[in-house]
Amino acid sequence: xxxxxxxxxxxxxxxxxxxxxxxxxxxxxxxxxxxxxxxxxxxxxxxxxxxxxxxxxxxxxxxxxxxxxxxxxx
Numbered sequence: 001x002x003x004x005x006x007x008x009x010x011x012x013x014x015x016x017x018x019x020x021x022x023x024x025x026x027x028x029x030x031x032x033x034x035x036x037x038x039x040x041x042x043x044x045x046x047x048x049x050x051x052x053x054x055x056x057x058x059x060x061x062x063x064x065x066x067x068x069x070x071x072x073x074x
Contacts, residue, residue, distance in 0.1 A: 021052065
């Protein structure tokens with residue numbers, strides 16, 4: 001991905017990570033910056049319990065957005 005990823009960003013997996021038991025689309029939070037393009041991501045269930053952590057490359061992640069992009073002035 002070309003988008004900059006920051007600490008505490010909510011991200012989704014762009015592809016399966018079978019070695020960690022993670023599937024494409026699973027949602028996690030960036031909890032540590034390991035390298036310029038490598039991030040420790042924590043995956044939690046609906047009750048806030050962590051079920052996996054994994055070091056992932058930026059290319060494996062999609063940053064999720066919860067607010068609309070700024071609308072153009074008319």
